[in-house]
Amino acid sequence: MPDLSPATLLVLVPLLPLVGAILTVLLGRVLGERAHLPAMAGIAGAAAVAIVLLAATARSVSPAHGPHAEPVRPVEMISTLWQWASFDAAYAPPAGSPAADMPVSPQAAGAHADVRPFSIPVALRLDPLTATMLTIITCVGLLVAVYSTGYMHGDPGYPRFFALVAMFVFSMSMLVASSNFLLVYVFWEAVGACSYLLIGFWFTKPEAARAAKKAFLVNRVGDFGLAIAVFLLWMTYGTLDFHDSVSPDGVIMPGILGQTRLADAAGYAGGAVGTAICLLLLLAACGKSAQLPLHVWLPDAMEGPTPASALIHAATMVTAGIYLITRSAPLFAGCPGALVVVSIVGATTALVAALIGTVQNDLKRVLAYSTISQLGYMFASLGTGTLLGFTAAIFHLLTHACFKALLFLGAGSVMHAMGGVIDMRRFGGLRRVMPVTAATFVVGATALAGVAPFAGFFSKDEILAALHAKAWPAAHGGHHAAAAAEGSFRFASTGTAGGAGHGAAVGLDALDHPATWQLLFWMSLVTAGLTAFYTFRAVFMTFTGPTRVPEGAHGHGGHGGHDEHGDHAHGHAAVHGHHHPAGADDHGLAASYESPASMTVPLVILAVPSAVVGWLLFSTNWLGHFLSATPSLTAPAVAATATPHAFHMDLAVQGTLAAAIGIVLAAIGHLGRRSDGPQLERYLGPLRTLFAEKFYFDQVYAALIVRPLEGLAFLAAFVDRTVVDGFVDAVAAAPVALGSLVRRSQSGILQRYALAGVLGVLAIVVVLLAWQPRS
Amino acid sequence: MNGANLPLLQNALTVGAILFSLGLVGILTRRNLIVMFLSAEMMLQGIAVSLVAWSRYHGDWGGHVLVIFILTVAACEAAVALVFVLQAFARTGRLDSAAWQSLREATIARTVDHELPAVDTVPPRFPTLTRAGVLPPADEDEPLQRDHV
Numbered sequence: 001m002p003d004l005s006p007a008t009l010l011v012l013v014p015l016l017p018l019v020g021a022i023l024t025v026l027l028g029r030v031l032g033e034r035a036h037l038p039a040m041a042g043i044a045g046a047a048a049v050a051i052v053l054l055a056a057t058a059r060s061v062s063p064a065h066g067p068h069a070e071p072v073r074p075v076e077m078i079s080t081l082w083q084w085a086s087f088d089a090a091y092a093p094p095a096g097s098p099a100a101d102m103p104v105s106p107q108a109a110g111a112h113a114d115v116r117p118f119s120i121p122v123a124l125r126l127d128p129l130t131a132t133m134l135t136i137i138t139c140v141g142l143l144v145a146v147y148s149t150g151y152m153h154g155d156p157g158y159p160r161f162f163a164l165v166a167m168f169v170f171s172m173s174m175l176v177a178s179s180n181f182l183l184v185y186v187f188w189e190a191v192g193a194c195s196y197l198l199i200g201f202w203f204t205k206p207e208a209a210r211a212a213k214k215a216f217l218v219n220r221v222g223d224f225g226l227a228i229a230v231f232l233l234w235m236t237y238g239t240l241d242f243h244d245s246v247s248p249d250g251v252i253m254p255g256i257l258g259q260t261r262l263a264d265a266a267g268y269a270g271g272a273v274g275t276a277i278c279l280l281l282l283l284a285a286c287g288k289s290a291q292l293p294l295h296v297w298l299p300d301a302m303e304g305p306t307p308a309s310a311l312i313h314a315a316t317m318v319t320a321g322i323y324l325i326t327r328s329a330p331l332f333a334g335c336p337g338a339l340v341v342v343s344i345v346g347a348t349t350a351l352v353a354a355l356i357g358t359v360q361n362d363l364k365r366v367l368a369y370s371t372i373s374q375l376g377y378m379f380a381s382l383g384t385g386t387l388l389g390f391t392a393a394i395f396h397l398l399t400h401a402c403f404k405a406l407l408f409l410g411a412g413s414v415m416h417a418m419g420g421v422i423d424m425r426r427f428g429g430l431r432r433v434m435p436v437t438a439a440t441f442v443v444g445a446t447a448l449a450g451v452a453p454f455a456g457f458f459s460k461d462e463i464l465a466a467l468h469a470k471a472w473p474a475a476h477g478g479h480h481a482a483a484a485a486e487g488s489f490r491f492a493s494t495g496t497a498g499g500a501g502h503g504a505a506v507g508l509d510a511l512d513h514p515a516t517w518q519l520l521f522w523m524s525l526v527t528a529g530l531t532a533f534y535t536f537r538a539v540f541m542t543f544t545g546p547t548r549v550p551e552g553a554h555g556h557g558g559h560g561g562h563d564e565h566g567d568h569a570h571g572h573a574a575v576h577g578h579h580h581p582a583g584a585d586d587h588g589l590a591a592s593y594e595s596p597a598s599m600t601v602p603l604v605i606l607a608v609p610s611a612v613v614g615w616l617l618f619s620t621n622w623l624g625h626f627l628s629a630t631p632s633l634t635a636p637a638v639a640a641t642a643t644p645h646a647f648h649m650d651l652a653v654q655g656t657l658a659a660a661i662g663i664v665l666a667a668i669g670h671l672g673r674r675s676d677g678p679q680l681e682r683y684l685g686p687l688r689t690l691f692a693e694k695f696y697f698d699q700v701y702a703a704l705i706v707r708p709l710e711g712l713a714f715l716a717a718f719v720d721r722t723v724v725d726g727f728v729d730a731v732a733a734a735p736v737a738l739g740s741l742v743r744r745s746q747s748g749i750l751q752r753y754a755l756a757g758v759l760g761v762l763a764i765v766v767v768l769l770a771w772q773p774r775s
Numbered sequence: 776m777n778g779a780n781l782p783l784l785q786n787a788l789t790v791g792a793i794l795f796s797l798g799l800v801g802i803l804t805r806r807n808l809i810v811m812f813l814s815a816e817m818m819l820q821g822i823a824v825s826l827v828a829w830s831r832y833h834g835d836w837g838g839h840v841l842v843i844f845i846l847t848v849a850a851c852e853a854a855v856a857l858v859f860v861l862q863a864f865a866r867t868g869r870l871d872s873a874a875w876q877s878l879r880e881a882t883i884a885r886t887v888d889h890e891l892p893a894v895d896t897v898p899p900r901f902p903t904l905t906r907a908g909v910l911p912p913a914d915e916d917e918p919l920q921r922d923h924v
Contacts, residue, residue, distance in 0.1 A: 746880040747883060748880075749879075750875070751872070755803055
């Protein structure tokens with residue numbers, strides 16, 4: 001009887017995709033066109049297990065409708081697999097830091113009472129947040145894998161693609177299941193590596209190789225922040241574990257996010273060190289989740305295969321930043337300055353990315369900027385620091401994963417049918433030739449635009465509510481201010497960690513003002529309208545109007561045959577300069593361009609949650625209550641901000657109004673017209689250039705960072721080639737030159753050699769006679 | 776005792792030095808391998824005379840013993856050296872040391888002071904027996920064999 005405890009099941013979630021990836025690598029050439037089987041079986045198994053775990057976790061959360069005063073009990077389960085490293089005497093914490101209060105086991109302490117042990121357990125955790133993330137990752141991963149069997153069909157790298165996708169699912173599930181900051185860092189890098197490999201999947205294409213490199217390098221900036229944050233956490237808290245652990249001699253070692261520390265009002269460092277940790281974590285999240293100013297890699301990442309874009313760059317990996325901040329909620333709760341920075345970054349990103357998205361003509365790029373924008377929404381929500389803010393962000397993460405994966409896969413379906421063309425100006429009216437794709441795409445777009453009752457409406461409404469509550473606290477009962485002020489942050493008051501930085505942290509705290517939050521709220525509302533505009537602009541340009549397809553496209557008259565794709569890679573498909581004239585279409589369009597069932601079935605499956613999951617989860621508040629049992633969110637500073645679940649009619653009206661204005665504007669500009677006809681964006685004037693040039697981020701980075709570095713590299717190459725290589729060459733040339741001088745003496749005539757010997761002996765004799773020692 | 780033998784020592788050393796110098800000049804100036812070998816022997820004998828002279832001057836038999844050793848070694852060395860000379864002659868048909876210049880640097884031209892007289896191309900006739908019995912199979916190394924010696 002196998003052990004089917006949650007601990008075993010939890011290990012299976014990462015393990016099955018890992019085994020699938022390894023099998024795909026080993027058997028890829030043997031399996032050929034069936035190379036997706038091991039990877040898909042692994043991901044499917046992981047998805048099934050994740051759903052079981054979600055149900056198991058949900059059962060242990062106390063019911064929502066209990067007595068009013070009872071706080072939600074934290075739910076977590078730790079499964080320590082093995083000890084990665086363990087040191088008895090690792091370091092001596094600075095006096096006054098929380099780490100100095102860590103209990104020391106008597107046998108470990110020995111002569112050095114102030115030296116603390118340090119260990120890195122490979123521990124997995126299961127709590128509501130992890131269970132939610134695991135379910136999203138594995139389910140979206142499975143649908144994307146199914147879709148990819150159609151999309152990647154015939155690609156020479158078919159086994160490689162599935163190995164990478166399975167590898168990514170493994171890395172991502174380990175990232176959200178790890179119970180240790182160091183492990184999080186390891187898998188933070190691992191998902192980055194998978195992302196790099198998938199963006200550069202068609203590495204022979206220069207743009208793809210460049211985009212992969214760019215994504216990797218920009219992510220390094222954020223990873224650097226995470227590394228420093230991990231060091232600071234260790235110095236401050238003396239451990240990197242999330243959970244409490246018990247040492248062999250029975251002493252409880254409180255983890256950073258363990259329940260011992262959560263219950264301790266003074267358990268978290270505030271002030272300069274606390275703010276620094278939070279800002280560094282934010283930097284890491286900005287890199288991975290493509291927030292300002294590190295967002296530049298995500299649009300370029302669309303060079304990768306579209307299923308990879310859907311899985312990694314829309315639904316899962318980019319949400320790692322959201323996960324990290326939610327997980328670290330207690331750390332942020334003590335630093336209102338850092339929290340408001342999170343919101344400012346998020347709302348600004350949301351607005352800027354939405355503005356850029358309004359003028360993009362590449363369908364995938366519109367979706368990429370939309371992803372950045374929606375992630376900005378989530379950051380804005382996280383920055384409120386309230387329970388509603390955190391749960392709303394995860395709620396939006398969940399709905400966004402559904403509808404953005406749907407939209408990306410729909411875009412991939414369009415791109416697949418159009419022979420690799422993704423420029424919206426070159427096709428149109430596709431609803432007649434791709435009915436399933438069009439219908440599901442519209443469902444996804446409606447969800448993204450936030451139209452009731454589709455998913456995006458409810459999650460966006462919660463985010464707006466969270467921001468609204470911070471901006472106008474009086475209207476919401478006003479107990480946030482009290483919650484934010486409570487808790488004495490002893491570490492800051494002792495001031496051991498540098499008084500200079502403390503002033504800066506206080507300066508940030510001054511930003512935490514209702515006026516700031518009001519501005520952020522309005523920015524988010526404008527973003528909501530812009531989102532609806534660019535989404536429906538894309539829908540109208542792609543699916544309405546006279547039907548046009550580019551020349552490279554290959555319809556198949558209903559027989560569903562797919563073999564004519566041969567083994568061309570979709571990203572390489574030749575781009576022909578002209579499309580069919582609008583009037584000459586009719587005879588050619590009897591053919592269907594619809595994608596095969598392996599691609600449309602995932603679209604339909606994803607369209608269902610995109611439509612209903614928002615209403616289901618919002619009306620029952622199941623997710624909000626479920627997540628509130630996450631240990632990190634039971635921190636007093638967070639839990640105290642809990643508000644009764646409510647539907648904010650005024651906010652809903654405002655949000656719907658914004659969305660309606662956006663859709664109407666898009667309809668005026670694009671509905672039923674030639675997509676290269678008169679466009680609303682024309683009236684933007686110079687702003688249009690600003691948006692089309694993406695606010696000149698790439699140019700500024702090129703001027704400030706890339707060019708100077710290139711100059712430095714050129715200089716280094718010059719020094720290397722002339723000075724260093726010159727020296728080495730000189731060393732090599734010296735014996736040759738010396739040899740050429742004495743080479744002439746090698747005449748091969750015996751008597752000359754004998755003469756040289758005689759002269760040498762004579763010279764020695766003369767020297768001995770001249771310098772004989774005087775005794 | 777020393778004072779009485781000093782002229783004898785001086786004379787003997789002079790003879791030794793003359794022998795040595797003659798041998799040295801012979802080695803440096805002559806190209807005939809046998810003559811060079813003889814010159815080397817002469818240098819050796821010069822040293823031997825010096826050793827005997829010093830031995831007698833000091834009344835120490837060590838020098839005499841050493842000379843006996845030298846003579847023995849010189850006999851062996853003579854045998855070996857003559858074999859080399861014979862082999863060299865067998866290869867080139869010459870006793871001229873200038874015929875052996877292959878150790879020189881590849882870029883340096885061969886030193887030729889004047890053309891050596893051509894080797895007698897007519898192979899010498901050796902007495903032969905009447906052919907009898909079965910013709911032995913042709914030796915594969917036949918082309919490599921020299922036509923003389």
